[in-house]
Amino acid sequence: MTDNIKFVQGNEACVEGALYAGIDFYAGYPITPSTEVAELLSKRLPEKGGKFIQMEDEIASMCAIIGASLTGHKVMTATSGPGFSLKQEALGYACMAEIPCVIVNVQRGGPSTGNPTHVSQGDINQARWGTHGDHAIIALTASNHQDVFEVTVDAFNLAETYRTPVILLFDEVVGHMREKLVIPEKGEIPLVDRLRTSVRKGVDYHPYLPREDGRLPMSDFGGEHRYNVTGLFHDMWGFPSNNHQVVRELLHHLVDKIENNVHSITRYKEHYLEGAEYILISYGSSARSAIHMAKNRRERGEKVGVLELQSIWPFPEAMVREKCAGAKAVIVVEMNMGQVMKEVKACVDDSSKVFLANRIDNKLITPTNIKTLLRMIQGRGV
Amino acid sequence: MAIKDYIRQRYFPQMWCPGCGHGIILNALLRAVDEMGLDKNNIVMTSGIGCSARISGYVDFHSLHTLHGRALAFATGVKLSKPELTLLVPMGDGDALAIGGNHFIHAARRNIDMTAIVMNNRIYGMTGGQYSPLSGPGKKATTAPYTTIDNDFDVVKLSIAAGASFVARSTAYHVLECIDILKKAIEHKGFSVVEILSQCPTHYGRKNKEGDASQMLEFQKNTTAKLGSKALEQDPTLIPRGVFVDIDAPEYCQEYDRIVERAMKGSQNQIHKFDKTLRDEANQTCPKP
Numbered sequence: 001m002t003d004n005i006k007f008v009q010g011n012e013a014c015v016e017g018a019l020y021a022g023i024d025f026y027a028g029y030p031i032t033p034s035t036e037v038a039e040l041l042s043k044r045l046p047e048k049g050g051k052f053i054q055m056e057d058e059i060a061s062m063c064a065i066i067g068a069s070l071t072g073h074k075v076m077t078a079t080s081g082p083g084f085s086l087k088q089e090a091l092g093y094a095c096m097a098e099i100p101c102v103i104v105n106v107q108r109g110g111p112s113t114g115n116p117t118h119v120s121q122g123d124i125n126q127a128r129w130g131t132h133g134d135h136a137i138i139a140l141t142a143s144n145h146q147d148v149f150e151v152t153v154d155a156f157n158l159a160e161t162y163r164t165p166v167i168l169l170f171d172e173v174v175g176h177m178r179e180k181l182v183i184p185e186k187g188e189i190p191l192v193d194r195l196r197t198s199v200r201k202g203v204d205y206h207p208y209l210p211r212e213d214g215r216l217p218m219s220d221f222g223g224e225h226r227y228n229v230t231g232l233f234h235d236m237w238g239f240p241s242n243n244h245q246v247v248r249e250l251l252h253h254l255v256d257k258i259e260n261n262v263h264s265i266t267r268y269k270e271h272y273l274e275g276a277e278y279i280l281i282s283y284g285s286s287a288r289s290a291i292h293m294a295k296n297r298r299e300r301g302e303k304v305g306v307l308e309l310q311s312i313w314p315f316p317e318a319m320v321r322e323k324c325a326g327a328k329a330v331i332v333v334e335m336n337m338g339q340v341m342k343e344v345k346a347c348v349d350d351s352s353k354v355f356l357a358n359r360i361d362n363k364l365i366t367p368t369n370i371k372t373l374l375r376m377i378q379g380r381g382v
Numbered sequence: 383m384a385i386k387d388y389i390r391q392r393y394f395p396q397m398w399c400p401g402c403g404h405g406i407i408l409n410a411l412l413r414a415v416d417e418m419g420l421d422k423n424n425i426v427m428t429s430g431i432g433c434s435a436r437i438s439g440y441v442d443f444h445s446l447h448t449l450h451g452r453a454l455a456f457a458t459g460v461k462l463s464k465p466e467l468t469l470l471v472p473m474g475d476g477d478a479l480a481i482g483g484n485h486f487i488h489a490a491r492r493n494i495d496m497t498a499i500v501m502n503n504r505i506y507g508m509t510g511g512q513y514s515p516l517s518g519p520g521k522k523a524t525t526a527p528y529t530t531i532d533n534d535f536d537v538v539k540l541s542i543a544a545g546a547s548f549v550a551r552s553t554a555y556h557v558l559e560c561i562d563i564l565k566k567a568i569e570h571k572g573f574s575v576v577e578i579l580s581q582c583p584t585h586y587g588r589k590n591k592e593g594d595a596s597q598m599l600e601f602q603k604n605t606t607a608k609l610g611s612k613a614l615e616q617d618p619t620l621i622p623r624g625v626f627v628d629i630d631a632p633e634y635c636q637e638y639d640r641i642v643e644r645a646m647k648g649s650q651n652q653i654h655k656f657d658k659t660l661r662d663e664a665n666q667t668c669p670k671p
């Protein structure tokens with residue numbers, strides 16, 4: 001059978017990944033370059049008995065998916081820059097109330113309305129700190145459609161595992177470009193289903209009392225256990241509390257459940273990294289140019305390799321430090337003013353050997369752009 | 383059942399000031415639910431942020447205390463994903479019609495089956511007495527030391543224009559009428575709006591010299607009149623109470639179910655078509671023995 005091989009846009013690969021992961025509810029508001037996600041799901045979701053709704057704005061969309069997650073469904077919304085800004089308050093709510101959900105941000109040029117139809121990777125820090133207050137977040141990304149599919153499935157799995165919103169940071173080039181996608185057979189990629197409580201009817205269920213392994217089994221709205229969900233600091237019953245110990249413990253729980261599991265959340269790929277003297281760190285569409293450049297250099301015998309990040313938050317500090325330990329120089333290739341570069345500088349042994357190869361004019365960075373910088377670092381003529 | 387069977391006694395005493403109208407509305411709502419004999423497991427209450435919004439913590443339903451203004455958006459996700467649930471959405475006047483105004487008119491436009499209750503005390507109670515879009519002109523508030531110049535919304539007219547299929551108004555003073563109206567609103571299939579005039583003696587009452595809670599309740603009695611009553615006919619400046627709209631109109635979740643039915647049929651047809659093509663091809667390429 002060949003009907004599982006498709007030629008699709010990245011946004012469609014994301015939709016296929018979401019369907020594979022078992023999405024049953026989507027709420028969104030159209031915005032370039034993410035709109036195809038909504039369009040495709042408006043057709044595909046009802047075909048499997050799922051629900052699609054176009055809300056009045058991105059705030060409402062984010063709120064609606066949280067509501068639908070609480071009835072026991074796998075949920076997603078997709079947007080871009082301005083819409084991602086609008087979602088931030090409710091995204092923080094999902095962190096605080098520990099609601100599994102997936103938020104796709106197909107990045108475009110910003111700030112403000114910026115450049116709707118062109119590429120950028122400027123929302124890296126917004127994904128981390130867009131909502132107010134201390135919190136932890138998971139953000140994944142991908143540079144090709146097979147990986148878009150896989151990290152989308154991953155995003156749903158991580159959302160369920162850690163009871164948290166997971167952000168998918170794609171970009172305009174990946175979202176709109178077309179390439180081959182092979183949809184894996186059912187079961188090929190394991191899926192994480194909602195962890196539901198085994199507490200029976202009539203026995204006290206504590207919705208916010210973590211198990212020994214830190215996980216919090218859920219109970220669907222409409223089920224036997226009636227409990228309170230709030231964005232206020234809350235006790236194990238889900239009821240508002242301003243007890244100092246409750247506040248401190250909850251905040252620690254929210255951050256630790258993710259930061260203490262960086263190793264299991266970390267996703268990355270190595271391209272020609274073996275013995276590399278010059279390491280390019282990149283992600284999303286800019287990684288494609290980095291990989292292309294490294295391949296060409298390797299063919300000419302130069303030791304250049306790429307460390308492609310697929311999880312940006314929590315930042316995989318230990319992994320990056322280890323991989324970069326022996327490099328003569330580390331070049332971060334990205335389409336912003338150095339948002340990931342700052343993270344890399346903060347975690348490698350010698351930050352003076354970290355350089356930035358970027359473009360911020362809403363055009364895809366090219367292999368030549370990267371090579372120009374490499375040559376300067378090497379002290380060789382351009 | 384007794385009213386205390388519908389509340390979470392663990393969370394009492396409640397946080398409302400003595401004389402606050404919100405407690406009366408909670409009482410009316412629970413009596414309506416009790417008289418209707420609804421199963422608590424089938425009820426979800428979503429609320430936003432405000433003194434009024436704290437109501438969801440006190441009730442023994444599934445409760446979702448959300449963000450300022452967004453209760454209806456959360457409720458839409460709950461309802462559409464599980465239409466068999468009964469959604470109760472109490473909101474403050476600022477919550478429902480300032481920050482949440484857009485969600486309010488769009489939920490009404492969709493005619494999605496839920497009961498929106500506007501607990502209208504004409505002030506921002508929780509943040510300490512700032513004016514709201516329902517204060518109206520000439521009122522005093524902590525942010526209107528020279529009195530307000532903003533016009534107010536008429537919740538009833540706004541809801542009707544936006545497409546709500548059940549629209550009613552009552553007051554905290556008319557608590558028996560409230561119970562009756564709330565029952566009808568919950569029973570109604572579609573988007574129901576019940577505006578209930580409430581009192582905030584702590585802020586609105588003090589600033590506007592309307593007296594204590596009992597005087598404010600008296601005010602609700604004296605400034606309103608039943609729809610179709612003689613009093614209203616004689617004095618059209620009175621605020622009308624009663625059910626203004628109660629119509630049958632296509633409900634959002636039911637309409638969506640029909641979309642699902644059509645889509646599922648469509649995808650089945652495609653699968654059949656695909657199977658047939660395969661069969662035809664097989665027939666062509668494999669000569670039968």
Ligand SMILES: Cc1ncc(C[n+]2csc(CCOP(=O)(O)OP(=O)(O)O)c2C)c(N)n1
Pocket residue numbers: 431432433434435449450473474475476477478501503505506507508509514
């Ligand atoms: C986004 C946001 N803006 C502002 C606030 C602050 N705030 C909390 S409650 C409230 C107004 C409450 O007034 P109302 O909705 O009328 O409810 P009441 O307290 O009068 O019952 C405001 C402005 C908030 N919590 N969130």
Ligand code: SF4
Pocket residue numbers: 397398399401402403404433434503507508581582583584585
């Ligand atoms: S401040 Fe006003 S609205 Fe809030 S509890 Fe007190 S009386 Fe009620």
Ligand SMILES: [Mg+2]
Pocket residue numbers: 474475476501502503504505506507514
């Ligand atoms: Mg108010």
